[in-house]
Each structure stands twice: as structure tokens, then as C-alpha cells.
Amino acid sequence: MSSTATAVSDPSRRKKSRPRRRELREVTLLVAIFAVVLGVGVLRPSFMSFSNIEFMVLSSVVLGLVGISQTFVIITRGIDLSVSAVLGLSAMVFGLLSTTSSMPLWQALPLCLAMGAVLGCFNGFLVAWLKIPPIIATLGTYSLYGGLTFIYSNGLQVDQVSPNFAAFGNDNLIPGLPVPTPVLALAAVAAAAWFVLNHMKFGRNILAIGNNAAAAYNAGISVRRTLLAVYTISGALAAFAGLVFVAYTGSATATTGTGDHVELQSIAIALIGGTAIAGGRGNLAGTVIGSVFLSVVITALVFLQVPAIWYSAGEGLMILAAVTLGARRSVNP
């Protein structure tokens, strides 16, 4: 038997280490983040102040939540352009409800998740049952959900939220631990997402579908139900991100989310983090670190007093740089 064994295993294509490459990505991103923080910190010392670092981490939470949901969708070879619209609608609906109807947070939270789930479920229905390509389906619902925000707000905007919303968005959940509640929420969501992706059947089915949906179907995996669930979760997480956003900033307009192109930012951070746009491979830690990276870059542009008209272009260049460096490494592992 030994002759068979040696004959079939070609030593030249032996064991390329997958884990090492992934860690490298995360390390590279962390180094980039520290480099930006130190570099800008030298020029503008207040950039390295505790309050600014807290601000940057906090503002990466919204991106991180949407980025995680986008990562799941991209793993299935899909894309969800409607996340920013769902985020905006949720921010508007619950921002207004918190003041006009004095809705308490404990009511708003499940309602928000349910609303996002319904919107996401509709995306999943379009993709998995009607077989509409995800980019087209969610481009449609992007406009649809974005339009609902205008209809619902009817010219109003959120200028302030109720104190318990504001507390949720800014205060520390655990007294003495200087970590704002949203950061803990992101950590919990990221940990849960990691567990699902690596240790639950549902997560492995997502990866299998992204690698080869036909093979996954042939192996007895329910492709349609899995896709429906992925888009549903994406909607729920986007709505949750909207709630976090409005609680933290105390403001929302009819173009919250869509105006900043959060859908594109979420795709960018997933790709920066090492998720493959062709599907089948995802890196949740990379996504979370990528969201911090993007938040740091955006804040750095402000601190460097770059004129506001340059923000979008500067952000784009940084994204391209990060994705290009990553892409070159994965071509030549």
C-alpha cells in the first residue's frame, strides 16, 4: 500500500498553510491601523487621546455590524446593497419612535430586529426563490427601502433621542469597565458570528454554498433555505446597526446610511478583511479589524484638516490600497 500512498501524494503541492496567510492579513491591517494612529498622532496629538480613540472605536461599531452581515452574504457569492437603506430606515423609525411615542429601548430592540429580518427576508425571497441575481435584487430593494424612509419620515428628521436610547449608544454597560455598550454588542455579534461560521452546520452550509451551490445541493444541503436565512440575518443586523447609530449620534435624516454609501463601505471592509468576493471564503476577524481601519482612516482625514470635499476620494484610495495589497498576496500565497 505504501507505494500507492507515495505515488498519489505529490510533494510539490503539499500543505500550503491556509491559516498563516489569514493571520498575516489581520496582522497587516493592525500594523496599518497603528501606523495611521501613530503617524497622525505625531502631527495632531489629540488624535491619540483616549476620547478620540473611543470615538473611532465607537464609530466603527456601526460599520462592523453591517460588515459582518455583508461578510456572510458575500461568502454565499451574493451581495446585499440594501443594508444602508435598511440601516437608514431603522435609524429613522426608531429615532422618531423614541421621542414621539416615547418607545422604550427594550421594546424598540426586538421590533427593530424583526423589521430588519422582514426586509432582509424579502431580499432572500427574491434571490433564493425568484432567482434574481443578488446585485439586482438588492439594488431594487435599496431604492425601495430608501424610499420607505422618505415616506415614513415625511420631511421630519431625528434631532435627539430619548435618554435611555442615548445611554445605550454612549454609556458603559458594565460600571467600571470603560467600554461603551455598542462595542460590547459588536463583540457579542462577532463572537456569535464566528461560532456560527466555524462550529455550526448553518455556517458550514453557507461556506459550502459559496464554494459550489450545485455541489452543496447535491450533498443534500437546502440552498434556498440557507440563502433566505443569510439575507434575513443581514437585514436584522443592518437594522440593529441603524438603532445603534441613532442611539449613539442622536440624529438621523432620510439619507442616513445611503448618503454615506454604507453598503459600499461594508463591502469594502469585508474585502479588506480578506473575504473573497467570489465567495466561499470569509474572514470575520478581518472584517471587524477592517471596520476599525476604515473608521480610523476617515477620522484621520478630519484631523489632518483635509478639505471635506476630499473625504470620499481619500477613503476610496485607502480602500483600493488595502484591497490591492491583499489581492496580490492571495494570488501568490
Add this chain to the structure above:
Amino acid sequence: MSRTPGLLAATGIDKRFGANSVLRNVSLALAPGEVHTLMGENGAGKSTLFRILAGIHQPDAGQINLDGATLDLRNPSAAYGHGIYLVPQEPALLKELSVAENMFLGMLPTRGRFPSRIDWKTIRGQAQDSLSALGLDVDVRDDAKHLSIAQQQLVECAKALLRGCRIILFDEPTSPLTGREVGILFSIMRRLRGQGCTLGFISHRMDEVSEISDRVSVLRDGAVTDEVGRDGFDRARLVRAMVGREVIFDRRRVRREAEGEPVLSVRGLAHAPVFSGVDFDVRPGEILGFSGLIGSGRTEIAEAVCGLRAKSAGSVTLAGQDISASSIGDIIEAGLVYVPEDRARHGVILPMSIRDNATAGQIGRLQRKGGILNRGREVAIATDTMRRYQVRARGIDQPVGQLSGGNQQKVVFGKWMSTNPKVAILDEPTRGVDVGAKDEIYRLIEELSAQGMAIVVISSELEELIVLCDRVIAIYGGKIAAELKGADVTAARVGAAFLGVEAH
């Protein structure tokens, strides 16, 4: 698990895809513990029949019985449930997932209550054990994308066994394999048969079929034309059943010593560590064989010669002109073309029509002033390609993806030959092509060489090299290991050379 499966019988199977009738009243019985081979030209319906038995397609009429009980094979999982597993032509392993996970796809064991975790330890252990049992030494934690096709096929076998499947169907497994890998696959197939498994097998290669089969069924145009047991095995009879006419199999070409100045000269071509020190010449009207195992560097050398791949040293001269540093477009223009091995990936654009494909190699020459394409010329070239290369299709606007493998290859040929090259390098020109079409392709190659074209045929099929070539160069480990010409071009010498046994 070790129980021998019962008789698997398909009766009166009809299958249509749209207007295309693929199987007509086909009956096939796989007896317990036999290796039952399906032969037939491409498009005869062999794969479709296996796919029906494996639950991937559902028949329009007919029924499938196992030990007398009628089966409802609505999807592949249902087929696994009855112990039937298909190892597909291109193994469909999920590239980014580990080998172990691939083996347990769709049946990942979990432990604990909600949230129940996947039991990776059990998965890895069982996966490693079942691969070791097949003699495959790979780390099951490695990504499936790092496996060779031969290794992937063995992983598919292990998947079948893990699912308790005892009827394993192999859809043309050997066409991407080297001779040595085929030997390994066969030893495993024999072992499975020894353990009581029933095996289905599809192959175009007569030697393989006679080596492994207990029974052979021949399909032609969607119907069974012959069925013979091991005793009644006769090549001529099988070929006749397959193609419906006589094919001259043992044709031996007169091996000519080509004269005149070389039209293509390669000197000192190197790109460490893939290949080095490659010198060879081809003369007009000569057919030069390039033999070697997959991975020997033969394809890489050809690609480097044609400018498709980097080289670190060496010169390539085409008809007196140095093309070592020319662009791909200039090389084609100068008269050197490379017809790649993997048609679907590099050779043709499957969704596009015969017309678009046939003219793709010379689209630049079909422009009128202002860059508008000359449609009349396009139609003329495509029609001429279909006629000259005997492409069987509805018309020049039929998408190439709808044609059989042999006809696709003829379109690829036509595409390149319509540029009137001086030298053509053909990489595995008959891979996945049936006997009838193979013969036609050989005739085409000989015809082109008779017209003065120099042709390099890269092949891992001994028979092909011997039937076709004037001279054979054996590549081993990225170097030219031997050069054989005239009476030396025999199966024994060519075979020994490309296994690295015979040194120059």
C-alpha cells in the same frame, strides 16, 4: 456496510433535454460486484445515464430497481440513501474547504444540545482513516484546492464509502489522469470490487476498458447497441458498436524524416525550476510529438514558446524571426499558434456561437475601416470551418457549449487554423474526445501537415504519439529526456522515455 449490493437495473429509460432526445428506451443492469463499463462516443448519453442512476437527473420514462424494489431517485441524497454514488467527471470538491469537511459535506456530525457544535475531531479522525484505507496520504485539514485531480477522485471514493454507498459510478475518471495515476485508480477499483462493491465506469480508452471491465455496454445515439461480457471482449466489435462503422485503429503512419530548414527553433529555453535547457527544432510538414507525464513541464514549455508564460532564458526563432520577446498577438501574427488542453477554459467561449468562436483568432483582420467588422467574411470563415472540419452542429449560430466535446475541439481547431499558421502546437488534442472524432482529428492533423504546416502534438497517450508522430521528444522533470525517430518510435521506447527510464 460490507453487504454486497443487489442488482441495480434501469429499464426503458427515456430522457430529453428540451428538443434533444438523449436517451431512448435504454436498459442497463449493474450486477453485484462487477465493474460495468459504458462506452460510446461523446453525446451518446453515457454521462446522462449515470447521472440518472445517481439522482442528478430524473428520467422522463422508465424505472430504476434495486434488488427488485423500485427506487424514487429524486435527488442525489435519495441515491446515497440507496447506496449509489457518482464520482463526477470533474470532481466537485469545494475548493476553499478542508478535505475532511468535503468528505462529510451534508452530513457533518454534531455534538451537544443547542447550539450543537460540529464535531471536528470525529470528522478529522474518520476522514483521515478512510483516506488512509484507500492509500491516500494527504492531510485532511488541508484545503481541497491543493489536491490533484487524481487525489480528488480518491477523496470522492472515500466520500462514497463514508456514506455507506456500495454502488459507485465513475464518469470518465481517467481522462485527466496520467498513466501512473490510472494504475492507482484501477488498483483501488479492484480492491473495492473485491470488497463486494458494484462499480460503473466510463472510458474512451480501449486499453483501460479491457483491463478493468467485467462487462461492457455500448451506447450510440442514446440507445444500447451492444453488451459483452469479459469473454466476448473484442476491440473491433466494440468500436463498430460505438461508431456504427469501421475505424482503422492500427493505422501506422510512414514516419518521414522531414527535410529543409527548421521553421521553429528553440534554444536554451529555461525557467527554473519548471524547465531548463530545452532545445528543439520543427520542420515544415513534420509532426513532432511531445510526450510526458502531467507535471513534467511539457505544457509549460509549450506555453513559454508561444509567449503565454514567462521564461528566464532562451531564444525562440520562427521562420528566421526572433520572437522570444514578442507579444502574444505578434506571435500569432507571425504564424505560431497554441491550441490549449482545456478547451472550456482557454480554447472556446462556450456560450458564444460557432461563428464568434471561429473568427476570434483573427478578429483584427476582419475589421473594415473604422473598426466595423466585416460580417460577410465572418460568415464565410465560420461556414468554411464547419465544412472543412466536419463540425456537426445546427448552424454557425449555435452556441459552442451545446456541441459534443469532439465537435468543440474541431471548432477550436478551425479557429486557429483559419489564421494559416506556420506552426501549430496542439496540447492533448483528443482529450475527452470519442473514438470517431479522434480519428477525424488525426486525419485533420495529417492533412495540415501534408500541406506543409509544422505541428507539435503534446500528448500523454502513447497510442496517439505512435499513430501520429514522425518524431517524439520525451519530457521528464522539465528536461528533454529522449528524442526518438523513425523505427525507434515504438510503444515500449516512448513509454520508457516519458517515465524517465530511458535517458538520452
